[in-house]
Amino acid sequence: xxxxxxxxxxxxxxxxxxxxxxxxxxxxxxxxxxxxxxxxxxxxxxxxxxxxxxxxxxxxxxxxxxxxxxxxxxxxxxxxxxxxxxxxxxxxxxxxxxxxxxxxxxxxxxxxxxxxxxxxxxxxxxxxxxxxxxxxxxxxxxxxxxxxxxxxxxxxxxxxxxxxxxxxxxxxxxxxxxxxxxxxxxxxxxxxxxxxxxxxxxxxxxxxxxxxxxxxxxxxxxxxxxxxxxxxxxxxxxxxxxxxxxxxxxxxxxxxxxxxxxxxxxxx
Numbered sequence: 001x002x003x004x005x006x007x008x009x010x011x012x013x014x015x016x017x018x019x020x021x022x023x024x025x026x027x028x029x030x031x032x033x034x035x036x037x038x039x040x041x042x043x044x045x046x047x048x049x050x051x052x053x054x055x056x057x058x059x060x061x062x063x064x065x066x067x068x069x070x071x072x073x074x075x076x077x078x079x080x081x082x083x084x085x086x087x088x089x090x091x092x093x094x095x096x097x098x099x100x101x102x103x104x105x106x107x108x109x110x111x112x113x114x115x116x117x118x119x120x121x122x123x124x125x126x127x128x129x130x131x132x133x134x135x136x137x138x139x140x141x142x143x144x145x146x147x148x149x150x151x152x153x154x155x156x157x158x159x160x161x162x163x164x165x166x167x168x169x170x171x172x173x174x175x176x177x178x179x180x181x182x183x184x185x186x187x188x189x190x191x192x193x194x195x196x197x198x199x200x201x202x203x204x205x206x207x208x209x210x211x212x213x214x215x216x217x218x219x220x221x222x223x224x225x226x227x228x229x230x231x232x233x234x235x236x237x238x239x240x241x242x243x244x245x246x247x248x249x250x251x252x253x254x255x256x257x258x259x260x261x262x263x264x265x266x267x268x
Contacts, residue, residue: 006207006208006209006217006218006219007216007217007218007219008198008218008219008222009194009195009197009198009201009208009218009219009220010195010198010199010201010220012191012192012194012195012198012218013195014158014159014192014195015158015159015188015192017130017158019188020157020158020159020162021122021125021126022185023162023185023188023189024122024125024157024161024162024165025118025119025122026183026184026185027162027165027166027169027185027189028065028114028118028119028122028165030166030169030181030183030185031061031114031118031165031168031169031172032111032114032115032118033181034169034172034173034178034180034181035058035107035110035111035114035172036111037178038054038107038172038176038178040107042054042175042176042178043055043058043107045175045176046175047171047172047174047175048171048174048175048238048243048244049168049171052099054171054172054175054176055107055110056099057168057171057172058107058110058111058114058172059098059099059101059102059103059105059110060095060098060099060168061114061164061165061168062098062102062110062113062114062117063077063095063097063098063099063101063102064098064121064161064164064165065114065117065118065120065121065122065161066113066117066120066121067098067121068117068120068121068122068124068125068157068161069117069120069121069123069124071124074094074141075141077094077097077098077101078090078093078094078097078141078142080097081093081094081095081096081097084096084097084100085097089144090141090142090143090144091142091144091145094141094142121161125157125158128153128157130154133152133153133154133157133158134152134153134154135152136152136153136154137151137152137153138151138152138153138155138156139151147267148160148267149196149199149200159192159196160267162189163189163192163193163268164268166186166189167237167241167243167268170234170237170238171243174246180234182212182213182214182234183213186213186214187213187214187215187216189214190210190214190215190216190233190237191216193237193240193266193268194208194218196266196267197220197240197264197266198218198220201220201221201264203220203221203257203260203261203264204221204225204226204227204253204254204257204260204261205219205220205221205222205223205224205225205226205227206219206220206221206225206226206227206228206229206257206261207219207225207227207228207229208220208229208236209228209229209230209231210231210232210233210236211230211231211232211233212232212233212234213233214233214234215232215233216233225253226253226254226257227251227252227253227254227257227258227260227261228251228252228253229249229250229251229252229261230249230250230252231247231248231249231250232247232248234247235247235248235249236249239262240264240265240266240268241265241266241268242265
């Protein structure tokens with residue numbers, strides 16, 4: 001199988017802390033712009049996040065940045081989530097408590113809170129030394145975080161929080177039919193997803209031809225590709241997150257190898 005010029009996804013550099021702050025701030029701005037364009041009828045629409053409306057999803061995003069600025073809330077909501085939602089995994093229960101905490105808050109107030117806590121959260125990360133963030137483990141609060149490429153507060157602040165906000169912006173646009181506006185920082189978010197995919201990749205050599213402003217050509221594994229995937233970059237991100245398909249994802253090559261690729265997932 002012949003492919004055009006590509007780079008190894010495993011060689012994508014982890015986002016530098018200085019760059020991470022800029023990407024995080026850009027994504028907060030992009031999320032606020034997306035929410036600012038919603039009509040009243042958009043807020044109760046169902047999203048790809050089971051049981052969550054656009055309003056609920058926004059409350060969750062607010063809670064994420066609020067907890068960076070006020071870390072004691074993270075611990076409190078985690079403990080509360082285990083009591084109130086024992087049927088859920090600890091992280092999902094914690095996230096639900098973020099939504100529960102602002103169940104009656106109107107949408108325009110949520111947007112105002114994100115305007116406030118988004119920058120505060122980004123600044124709070126800046127003030128914490130990188131060495132301290134790297135020593136702080138997530139697994140004592142969320143055992144499922146052991147499945148992440150890095151079990152540290154540094155990874156959460158530098159990579160995962162921005163990725164989570166980014167995908168929820170995609171969710172908002174999918175739910176409401178509004179255009180997903182892609183900017184320069186979106187490519188960085190997609191690159192970090194592909195790096196995490198590559199770090200744990202044990203499947204066949206795979207060529208990814210991802211189109212769109214956030215796309216590029218990448219290899220998973222080493223050697224001659226057994227599979228080639230063609231998709232818009234955002235379509236591929238939806239697939240890797242386990243969300244319902246939107247757009248076309250074309251996969252060519254050995255059927256067994258294709259099945260491995262189609263089963264691939266990355267934590268968002």
